[in-house]
Amino acid sequence: MATRSTRKLVSRLSNDDRTADIMAAARAVISAKGYENTLLSDIARQAGVVEGTIYRYFANKRDLLVKVVEVWFGEQLAIDSHLESISGTQNKLRYIAWRTLDIIRREPVLARFMLMELRPDPNYRSTAFFEMNRRFTHEVLALCRDAAERGEFLNDVSPNMLRDMLHGCIEHRTWAFLRGEGDFDIDEVADGIARVIYRGMFAQQVATRSDIGMAIARLEELAARLERKLDGG
Amino acid sequence: MATRSTRKLVSRLSNDDRTADIMAAARAVISAKGYENTLLSDIARQAGVVEGTIYRYFANKRDLLVKVVEVWFGEQLAIDSHLESISGTQNKLRYIAWRTLDIIRREPVLARFMLMELRPDPNYRSTAFFEMNRRFTHEVLALCRDAAERGEFLNDVSPNMLRDMLHGCIEHRTWAFLRGEGDFDIDEVADGIARVIYRGMFAQQVATRSDIGMAIARLEELAARLERKLDGG
DNA sequence: GGCTACTAATGAAGCCGATTCATTAGCGAA
DNA sequence: TTCGCTAATGAATCGGCTTCATTAGTAGCC
Numbered sequence: 001m002a003t004r005s006t007r008k009l010v011s012r013l014s015n016d017d018r019t020a021d022i023m024a025a026a027r028a029v030i031s032a033k034g035y036e037n038t039l040l041s042d043i044a045r046q047a048g049v050v051e052g053t054i055y056r057y058f059a060n061k062r063d064l065l066v067k068v069v070e071v072w073f074g075e076q077l078a079i080d081s082h083l084e085s086i087s088g089t090q091n092k093l094r095y096i097a098w099r100t101l102d103i104i105r106r107e108p109v110l111a112r113f114m115l116m117e118l119r120p121d122p123n124y125r126s127t128a129f130f131e132m133n134r135r136f137t138h139e140v141l142a143l144c145r146d147a148a149e150r151g152e153f154l155n156d157v158s159p160n161m162l163r164d165m166l167h168g169c170i171e172h173r174t175w176a177f178l179r180g181e182g183d184f185d186i187d188e189v190a191d192g193i194a195r196v197i198y199r200g201m202f203a204q205q206v207a208t209r210s211d212i213g214m215a216i217a218r219l220e221e222l223a224a225r226l227e228r229k230l231d232g233g
Numbered sequence: 234m235a236t237r238s239t240r241k242l243v244s245r246l247s248n249d250d251r252t253a254d255i256m257a258a259a260r261a262v263i264s265a266k267g268y269e270n271t272l273l274s275d276i277a278r279q280a281g282v283v284e285g286t287i288y289r290y291f292a293n294k295r296d297l298l299v300k301v302v303e304v305w306f307g308e309q310l311a312i313d314s315h316l317e318s319i320s321g322t323q324n325k326l327r328y329i330a331w332r333t334l335d336i337i338r339r340e341p342v343l344a345r346f347m348l349m350e351l352r353p354d355p356n357y358r359s360t361a362f363f364e365m366n367r368r369f370t371h372e373v374l375a376l377c378r379d380a381a382e383r384g385e386f387l388n389d390v391s392p393n394m395l396r397d398m399l400h401g402c403i404e405h406r407t408w409a410f411l412r413g414e415g416d417f418d419i420d421e422v423a424d425g426i427a428r429v430i431y432r433g434m435f436a437q438q439v440a441t442r443s444d445i446g447m448a449i450a451r452l453e454e455l456a457a458r459l460e461r462k463l464d465g466g
Numbered sequence: 467g468g469c470t471a472c473t474a475a476t477g478a479a480g481c482c483g484a485t486t487c488a489t490t491a492g493c494g495a496a
Numbered sequence: 497t498t499c500g501c502t503a504a505t506g507a508a509t510c511g512g513c514t515t516c517a518t519t520a521g522t523a524g525c526c
Contacts, residue, residue: 050475122412172400200432211445219449219452286504294485
């Protein structure tokens with residue numbers, strides 16, 4: 001097809017090198033132009049190859065972008081040992097929310113891709129991404145479950161619901177941020193979420209009728225003793 | 234271009250009639266095949282017109298589908314007078330959440346369109362859809378604000394945050410439903426959301442065990458003082 | 467150092483939708 | 497009945513992704 005004279009090949013690299021090149025190019029393009037505006041031809045140009053070459057390494061455009069975002073997301077998850085050093089369930093909740101919001105603030109394009117492309121995928125649950133995300137959100141589940149077992153939290157709302165409230169609220173806020181509305185005060189948001197969930201689930205040690213009954217009994221006992229003294233004196 | 238012999242025109246209708254035909258066809262196709270699988274040619278065939286005709290009435294495919302969803306969403310908002318008859322802030326919250334979940338359950342494809350196409354739109358805030366959605370979510374805002382003013386709710390988390398928690402959680406659950414996971418128990422979800430938010434914000438005027446303990450300590454102190462007087466006297 | 471086999475890289479062609487626009491035909495007004 | 501307007505047409509275009517027969521680096525062998 002192509003004439004001999006126009007053909008020029010770039011150097012032949014190992015599979016790994018070429019894959020890395022293309023993914024780096026894709027990452028650069030996607031983060032510069034946003035997901036919907038990313039063309040395969042842009043990626044190819046940036047990587048210094050031709051569009052067809054990409055299909056030797058990736059099944060299709062979406063496959064490429066998913067792999068890029070998986071790596072990206074994995075990097076975010078890696079930095080993650082601070083949680084244990086925080087004490088108190090409410091503080092832990094606040095930190096988890098804050099950290100998630102912070103990732104979103106730093107990498108809005110990534111966040112958008114997650115929300116738009118990965119989560120709606122019908123077989124999301126069998127993707128590598130799901131597994132990573134599961135580990136990520138597992139913290140909230142474990143935290144709430146522990147609190148319930150220790151008696152700190154009530155038992156009447158499932159930890160899954162609480163996790164969804166936390167992440168759902170974060171995502172809802174994220175959309176406003178991604179559209180460029182307002183100033184995205186992540187401290188305020190994280191604090192509000194943690195506060196409402198914690199207070200909403202806290203198994204408050206309120207006084208019961210029997211507590212009050214005991215108090216009355218004690219007062220009656222004291223009064224009786226005084227009375228005896230007065231009578232006797 | 235076209236030869237005289239092959240050309241056949243459908244009857245010419247008023248603009249409104251033809252617009253309605255196309256929108257009805259679009260709605261049928263999108264709800265049968267899902268948004269990503271909806272082709273303009275499907276819609277045209279269903280409407281009994283040719284693809285090009287659609288461009289006389291709508292700027293492009295997206296414009297058509299947005300208008301379809303706007304009308305649909307408007308219908309949902311119309312049925313909406315039950316809320317006032319419900320008493321109690323928590324019950325109202327539960328009803329609002331339940332009703333939203335119910336709309337989603339009945340029209341999952343359109344719900345998906347809202348979440349995927351309308352909300353991410355950069356000029357979402359200037360769309361008719363935003364205005365409708367504002368009225369829709371305004372109920373939650375008003376409810377929480379009123380409760381705060383009456384002293385039923387605490388003042389330390391903004392009503393906007395609470396609204397986002399409610400809708401965020403609903404949306405998060407919706408994705409799982411749209412992917413066909415689990416059974417989408419909307420009663421449980423609505424109840425959980427309302428419960429956590431209500432309890433989390435309720436300005437609880439109850440006595441705690443420590444309050445009663447302090448009271449008892451104070452009484453014992455008084456009793457001791459009396460006793461000393463009697464003993465000394 | 468030349469030859470061969472292997473396969474990475476090429477890029478033109480194919481394909482599949484949305485979108486455009488010159489042409490045609492229905493319809494109401496004069 | 498004719499005329500003018502414009503709704504409807506559908507072939508052509510366009511803009512992406514994807515395929516695949518062809519070309520050319522490269523490593524291994526003698």
